Amino acid sequence: MNAEIIAVGSELLLGQITNTNARFLSNHLAELGINVYYHTVVGDNPDRLEDAIKIAENRADLILFTGGLGPTKDDLTKEAIARHLNTSLETNEEALDSIVAFFERAGRPMTENNKKQAWVLKDSDVLVNHNGMAPGMMYKKDERVYILLPGPPKEMEPMFQFEAKPKLASLLNKADVILSHVLRFYGIGEAELEDRLHHILEKQTNPTIAPLAADGEVTLRITAKTNTTEEAWQLINGTKNEILDVVGDYLYGYDNDSLASKVVELLKQQGKTISAAESLTAGLFQSELASVAGASAVLSGGVITYNEEMKVHQLGLSAELLAEYGVVSEQTALAMAEAVRDKFKTDISVSLTGAAGPDAHGDQPAGTVWIGIATEGSSKSYRLQLSGMRNTNRLRAVKLALYYVIRTLTEENARKI
Amino acid sequence: MNAEIIAVGSELLLGQITNTNARFLSNHLAELGINVYYHTVVGDNPDRLEDAIKIAENRADLILFTGGLGPTKDDLTKEAIARHLNTSLETNEEALDSIVAFFERAGRPMTENNKKQAWVLKDSDVLVNHNGMAPGMMYKKDERVYILLPGPPKEMEPMFQFEAKPKLASLLNKADVILSHVLRFYGIGEAELEDRLHHILEKQTNPTIAPLAADGEVTLRITAKTNTTEEAWQLINGTKNEILDVVGDYLYGYDNDSLASKVVELLKQQGKTISAAESLTAGLFQSELASVAGASAVLSGGVITYNEEMKVHQLGLSAELLAEYGVVSEQTALAMAEAVRDKFKTDISVSLTGAAGPDAHGDQPAGTVWIGIATEGSSKSYRLQLSGMRNTNRLRAVKLALYYVIRTLTEENARKI
Structure with a gap:
């Protein structure tokens, strides 16, 4: 399964905010073994969004959208996708109830524009928003999967993790096991590390080794693709030991360590x-x-x-x-x-x-x-x-x-x- | 002038880092009055990069690339662009001298792979890297401008600001003045703010008003496009006063205030x-x-x-x-x-x-x-x-x-x- 992430929002193109959602989603998709080949950012413009969807459909079978599900006039992701896919939007009663309840709890009057947040694509699988108002959606058409998620990270992240990711995992053919293990180094530059590991990096096929430098740290991500978890760990550990024989002095941690x-x-x-x-x-x-x-x-x-x-x-x-x-x-x-x-x-x-x-x-x-x-x-x-x-x-x-x-x-x- | 930003790097698609460069560049391009319609992220793969360039050439006349100029094997932006534009790479002697000097200062031996960082597109305008080794480039072909910048933000940001931006500004027809002014609010939600300003937002044409919420803050960006700076400020101030009459109590600052x-x-x-x-x-x-x-x-x-x-x-x-x-x-x-x-x-x-x-x-x-x-x-x-x-x-x-x-x-x- 090949994926593309389309973030919708003129504030991204104006440089007012950073597209952290693409990073979050990419990380989780990599864990599922889904290849992400492109990220795209497009503004709050229905025609350009539709152009971006057409391009994505030529190169991906899973398209994830973030942003544009909110109450305001420039939130138009759902509308543009419905038009492109030739389907309609309908009010989701559960979402509407939870929006009404949200305003009651907050003791504030609900303005009319908030009702738009409860609209969903007809026949889509609704993804519940536990941290905001606009629900997400998962929609299938012609062997292709479309996932619509809200823009604010604090709503999008838990919705993807707990609502969309399990549904995606069950769609996948789980024959392949893909495992990654990250080695974290400090006190050595990227070029020096790579130079000293030249003989190991040269011959990599499976596992693959990807170096990355950021904020004075260098990491190596070792990724193995095979049939069983045991085999994947065997492959990873073999390569890891070879690496640590050379630059083990600079290792300070693994994976999510900081x-x-x-x-x-x-x-x-x-x-x-x-x-x-x-x-x-x-x-x-x-x-x-x-x-x-x-x-x-x-x-x-x-x-x-x-x-x-x-x-x-x-x-x-x-x-x-x-x-x-x-x-x-x-x-x-x-x-x-x-x-x-x-x-x-x-x-x-x-x-x-x-x-x-x-x-x-x-x-x-x-x-x-x-x-x-x-x-x-x-x-x-x-x-x-x-x-x-x-x-x-x-x-x-x-x-x-x-x-x-x-x-x-x-x-x-x-x-x- | 319409621009597209292409960030190159598999680490972005794996979710290991966030594309902060796109935000930085978008912000500066907006200041120059250049419209950014798309951001694209593509991995360290020459064929997919070339596909992304072809798509960008159909919708932009300025294409900015970040990343892939470094010393390692997966740094291939220059090579892919040279092939696509049917030109060649040559060693830039000044860049090579500064790379050699860098290693001398650091008291470390220079590995062979670092020489590749001094290669530039033939006939390009070289952008000096004062914070790292790989130079940037500005290249013109068929009425289109290509700008190549390094990936690490601490190298890319000053290179764009002090080397590329002045060159871009001088390319532009400066007939239009585009000015933005940001109002910063705290203590009011985005939907409530927008609802209370409904009558003002409804009629916006010039200046335009773009609301944005992040981390509990709401901002309104007022943008005017006209012939003189004075006129632009007159338009902005008129709208600003209307807004502050309604929600001025929540205003805490302007523009780059935090x-x-x-x-x-x-x-x-x-x-x-x-x-x-x-x-x-x-x-x-x-x-x-x-x-x-x-x-x-x-x-x-x-x-x-x-x-x-x-x-x-x-x-x-x-x-x-x-x-x-x-x-x-x-x-x-x-x-x-x-x-x-x-x-x-x-x-x-x-x-x-x-x-x-x-x-x-x-x-x-x-x-x-x-x-x-x-x-x-x-x-x-x-x-x-x-x-x-x-x-x-x-x-x-x-x-x-x-x-x-x-x-x-x-x-x-x-x-x-």
């Missing part, structure tokens, strides 16, 4: 707690850790000292040290890490201080960052010189701090990046 | 400082403020108390209060806000405590959030019941806290959302 989830996992395993003193990143390091469910078992908290005075008052750093070395310095980073560890009584602590940009901080150019890590009886510091924009630098500093914590917890020396 | 930038701006104007005590959001509120350049003038810092013990030890909350009312309560939120304001000696302070999910916190269901705001002589609290996933709830709580700070600073009563 640097933050790995830190939380290692701390839990070791029964340790963590705190942080943040200047540059103003809470982003701790917020990344807290984005992992269950982080409260290991993250005690920390202090954000965004100005110099607070480093003295809240962390007890000496004004002399700050005057002598400056806020952006190795000495300040180490003193911040040690002070917060002491104050929050944790096993490990992290500090981040630097000049995010666009301006320099005194004689320290924009992009200069010091990271401190304190543990029982020892402290380490790392200097980075980043070259991105303000918020790229802040995020990169957080990722590097997480990476150094992983290295510290796994008792290997962090390598210089 | 809730965070508005808070920083208001605090600067009023010469005030802010601090925060965060539990639920673990630093995300302060990090959002710090994402605004110049935030250090108003953000003093704060405390993250991610476990109950730290609320007592670091903020001095009474253990009795916590035992009686619980961590997720109005009393705790107010005490946290007052304590951090006192400790950091700021004019205003914010606290966030709640159950992010997926689990409940004691008898408080997931999604329950208390926000406290303390100012000289008065404290307020707000209870929210959110229904999203863990990190959606955390982000929504931060946005609501920012919104309440804006309302507090503009001395209007925050309305119930």
Whole structure:
């Protein structure tokens, strides 16, 4: 089964929002073993939408639409598809009831335009919207499947996952097993990784190996296609071992791991707690850790000292040290890490201080960052010189701090990046 | 001039990354008054890429490509375009020199596959890459313009903005002036806003008005097309005043404002400082403020108390209060806000405590959030019941806290959302 995803919405073509729906759907379709060959974005224009449908019908047998199911005048996906497929729209009573109930719960009057949201394609399979008003649809015609989903991700994602995906899975011939396993690396560039793995990448057929770099991370996705789950894992593990023999030192995790989830996992395993003193990143390091469910078992908290005075008052750093070395310095980073560890009584602590940009901080150019890590009886510091924009630098500093914590917890020396 | 953006990369079709480049380019093309009618994503497959180019040539006279200019085997955009346009690739000596220099600076050996990055289309206008190795290209054939850009946003964005955009601007007939102005609202739903503005939206022709909802915010983009900048602003301001007469109470900012930038701006104007005590959001509120350049003038810092013990030890909350009312309560939120304001000696302070999910916190269901705001002589609290996933709830709580700070600073009563 080959699929195409058509996102409908002029706001996408004007650059007001990003098409995150295509990524979400592609990911889930890959899991089902469905090939996605194209994504298309088209505006709120019925003629151009119909042109896009015709092109998609020439190259896909599953077409997924997102967006254009809402109450307003420019929501016209259903209407355009009904016209193209030569069918009609009818009110779905259950959807209408739930829209009426929604407004009653909210204590707001229901405006007339909301009724349009309950219209569905005649003879379609209705997909219930548990997080919004417009229902989705699955419609079959001439050996082709059309799936209509709402645009807002918080409505679309659960609707696809729990309503559409099971229906799709049961349509597929499940003879083939397709399994993917992702290896996650930090501290090595994409070209270097690929160069060192040249001999393995050269001969790949099944499993296939797809490298990808993003935000300083490199991943390798190993995908095997075979008859049984056992055989697929055998193929994947063989290739994985060959890869790790060469670049295993840079591996930090697998599949849905993130640097933050790995830190939380290692701390839990070791029964340790963590705190942080943040200047540059103003809470982003701790917020990344807290984005992992269950982080409260290991993250005690920390202090954000965004100005110099607070480093003295809240962390007890000496004004002399700050005057002598400056806020952006190795000495300040180490003193911040040690002070917060002491104050929050944790096993490990992290500090981040630097000049995010666009301006320099005194004689320290924009992009200069010091990271401190304190543990029982020892402290380490790392200097980075980043070259991105303000918020790229802040995020990169957080990722590097997480990476150094992983290295510290796994008792290997962090390598210089 | 009508444009199409073609992003090349199997990682996009596998759902490993999001096509943020299309959004960035669309935004800039809209500014130039270039209509973008389609976005296409295609994988690292030369035949399917060529099919996509043929389709784009039927509906666009400017085609922008992103991705596939790198050193690895699956980077094949240049090769496929050269074949399709019946031209050849040649080494660009300046690009090659800068690639060699890059590896020398990094102190790493240059692998052979990196030389391919210096190949460019014969007779193209080379776009210099100041943030990476692969140069971009602008190529003209048969009244059609082809622009090739690298995939990584940190290379693509500055290359488009500073190298390609000026060249494009000079190609355009600048007779038309197209101006957009965005109004930003919070605290009102999209359908309600549109319903209340029905009479204005109904008659729109020039300027046009495009509503958009995202993350609890609603924006209206007013776009005027005319002969002079003055005329365009006159049209925009007329419509803007009509809109604000009806829903002006919900307006919080314009254009590139964000809730965070508005808070920083208001605090600067009023010469005030802010601090925060965060539990639920673990630093995300302060990090959002710090994402605004110049935030250090108003953000003093704060405390993250991610476990109950730290609320007592670091903020001095009474253990009795916590035992009686619980961590997720109005009393705790107010005490946290007052304590951090006192400790950091700021004019205003914010606290966030709640159950992010997926689990409940004691008898408080997931999604329950208390926000406290303390100012000289008065404290307020707000209870929210959110229904999203863990990190959606955390982000929504931060946005609501920012919104309440804006309302507090503009001395209007925050309305119930």
